[in-house]
Structures are given as C-alpha cells and as structure tokens.
Amino acid sequence: MKQGKLFYYIPYGLWIALFVIAPVVLIVYQSFFNIAGHFTLSNYATYFHSGVYLKMTFNSVWYAFLITAITLLISYPTAYLLNQLKHKQLWLLLIILPTWINLLLKTYAFIGLLSRSGSVDSFLTFIGIGPKQLLFTDASFLFVATYIEIPFMILPIYNAIAELSPSYVNASRDLGASGWQTFSRVIFPLTLDGVKSGVQSVFIPSLSLFMITRLIGGNRVITLGTAIEQHFLVTQNWGMGSTIGVILIVAMVITMLLTGERKKKGRTRHAK
C-alpha cells in the first residue's frame, strides 16, 4: 500500500510543486523587481502611496461586492424554487448549460444587445424611453458580470438546499413557525455553507474580471484584474503587475477566511 501511495503522489506531487507552489513563489518574487530588473521595494511603496492604486482596489472590491450581492439575491430564490420542481436534475442542468457556452460568446452577445441601435436600445426607443447609452456604462458592467456569475451561485446553494432534510422544515411548520420564521431560522442557517461557497466562487472571480471591463465596461471600471493584465501584457511592467497580484492574493485569502470559518468549525465538530 505504501508503494501505491508514493506512485500516486509522483504525478500529483509534481503538479503541486510546479504549478501550485512555484507560480505563487514566483509572483511574490517578481513583485520585488522594478521594470529595469533591479531588486526593490518601490512597487509596494508606489502601491501604498499613490492614491490611484488604493482607489482602484477599493473600487474593485466595491464592484465585486455589488456583483456578489445581486447574484445572491437572484440565485437563492431560484435555487430554492428549483428544488421544488419535478425533474429538478434536468432543470439544474439547464441552469448549468449556459456556463458551457464560452464566456466570450456570452459577452459578445451583450455587445450586440446593448450597443447603440442594438435590440435593447430599439426596445427602449419603442416604449418611449428613448435611445440611451447602454454599453460602456457601470450598470452594463454590473449586469453582464451578474449574468455570467448567476449559475455559479445557484449551484452550491441548490446542493445545500437539496441536502436539507425536509423533516426539519416540516417540524418547524408543525411547531407553529411562520413561513418567514421557517426560512430565517431553519432553512437559511442550514444552507449557509452553500451560500458561503457561492459567495466565494463569485466574489473572487469578480475582483479579477478584466475581459468584461474591457468589452462591456469600456475601461470605465478598472478592477484589480484589469490592472494586472495592463501591467503584464501592455506596459510590460511585470514587477508592478505582480505587486497588484500579491494584493489580489491577499484579498482572496481574506475572503476565504471570512467565508470558510463556519465550515471548519463544522468539520472539527463532526470529527469527534
């Protein structure tokens, strides 16, 4: 058995070393070099002293928060109602199906929908609101980002609700709880882990969406991701890009600590 374990760990361990540990180490290492290749702390000094980067970070977090909140508001009822349906597995597959469509194709569809003299614009003109600038606004960025993230929020919540034993809900009703009490005291707390993993899988990518900010947001919204892409692929300042990358990793770890806490407690409790 021991040999078997080693055998399994050879390819997998190699992957961990080369593609998990090495890249993280490299991005931290790179953040200490300026554009001329000299070892320096100036990237971090620039980040914390120029208001531009701090403001950009704050904006990015704020937008990610908005996207996550809107997505959650739409997804929780959807996940709950899906669980009540007959053939719910099929309906869930239909929710997941759009995620199989390439992200870029969906974004591209919105360029057509929202562009000047696009369908939504024509519709607004038709009902009398008149033509509006829809593409390249903050609202369009929020809308498209939410659209993209919805299935990723529905899935974990759906699973959490599916695992919830209906007898808890029945017991709560039998004991005289109102619909809202049943939801807020029984259903929601018991499915909180699903919500947390949903928040995790929406909030972190939302910090780094750069393609939507470019194509839909028209560079009005600069997220951490946009800044990293800009530094790596446009200005070729890998040091500064890596510095923002490190900041993004820190933001990610904080998010995970905030959303992962409950789960760990649960795990140790069950382990006993």
Place this chain on the structure above:
Amino acid sequence: MQSKLSGWSKAYLIIVFIILYAPILFLVMYSFSKGNTMSNFHGFTFDHYQTLFHDPRLIQIVLDTLIVALLSSLFATIIGTAGALGVYETRHRAIRQTVLSLNNILMVSPDVIIGASFLIFFTMLGLRLGFISVLLSHIAFSIPIVVLLVLPKLNEMNASMIDAAADLGANPWQTLTRVILPAIMPGIFSGFLMAVTYSLDDFAVTFFVTGNGFSTLSVEIYSRARQGVDLEINALSALWFLVSLLLIAGYYFLEQYNQGRKTKNRQQVEAVIK
C-alpha cells in the same frame, strides 16, 4: 409536485430562465440574419454559416480549442484521479489537510493570477509560448476539480471491499482496476466533463500564456469582439450551443441510466436476500 409552486414562483423561475437564455438565443437568431449587425432582423440566410465553413483560420482555431480541451482533460483526469487515490490513502490528518489545501489553491485563485504566474513560470523556464504552454496550463488548472470530484466517491466506497479483494488474493493492481476504479467511475467521469468545461470556458489564463502563433476560440473572439460585431461569430456560437446541448443531453441520459441500473441492482440484491 409542480402544482406546489405558486404562480409568482413559476413566473420568477421563468424570468430567470429567460434572462439566462435570451442572450444566447439572440446570438443564434442573428446568425441567420441577412444584415451585418445584431439589430433589426433582415431576413433569413445561411450565408454566415457558409463564410464560417470557408474560413480555414477559424476552423483551425475551433479544432485547436477542442484538442486542447480533450487532451488537457484526459491528462488532468489521470493525474487528478491518482492524486485523489493518494489523498485517500494518506491516513495522517495534517498531511491530508495540507495536500487538500494546496489542491484548492488553483480552484480559488483568480484567473489573472494563474495566468500571470504561469507566464512568469514559462518565461523563466524558457518555454516558447504556444500550444504546449496553453496545454500545460489547462492541465494544471483542471487537476484540482478532478480531485475534488473523485475524492467523495472514494470516501463513499465501502472500504471493506478493498480488504476483501486483498483477502481473496488480488494484487494491488487488480484491486485498483477491478474494485476501486469501477466504484469511483462516476466521479472520474464527472471530473473529466468538468475539466472539459473548464478548458472550453477559459479565457484569461489562455490569454496570458498563449503566444502569437496559437489561439483558442475565446482569445480569437476577444480580439474580434474588440473590432465590433461579426455575424460569423454568431454562426459559430449557434453551432457551439448545439454541441453543448448534445453533450448535456448525453450526460443527463447517462446519469438516468446509471440511476436506473443502481435501483435495479438493489432490487436484485433484495430479491436474493429474501
């Protein structure tokens, strides 16, 4: 069951589904439009499909995308399954937890971080950016999901089956191929499908690590979309949507079949016990 939902609930679900599917159907619809933009349907035509099938560059990119998706998923499934088996056999709690935490780093890392750090990594190795760097990246970011989908199946598996196999004289290889792998096959299969999905859906990582010569569908659409609307892309997305529908239908019926087989087996077992 269905009647349990009130009218409002049904309306809500219908609206969510409309929002989810409207952009996709919109894309598909305009792939048949005679015009050049995605506004005002100008009449039915197959022209854009013909342009698509006569565009060798785009066909090459579609093929490249599929090859990367299938190859990377295959490797990721093998390595990920091995990883899950390794984690399963690791009894030491702390080691197990550490390995699982390392496993999850790429799952939660933002795409840009993965892309940027892989770019630094490949550049330091002196690897030329192109097919190989894209393939390696896709394998790398698909492995953790395979591990996460296979591991629960291993934990669900009745561990005494392994002891029984050993008692009956099976060597480790036979135990693996005759007992363990069949038991966790559904997990391996969904791991593979998830890896394919990850690979097909990826844009950011590929965008960072692909060089000038090699392109996948999402990178190509990104550069075209920056220049404006091109209905050839609509035709492509219509076909893409069709393929996705077929894949998901296949997956669904396979699941149904497996479920059916399971209950049938159980009935047989119960019949024997009686």
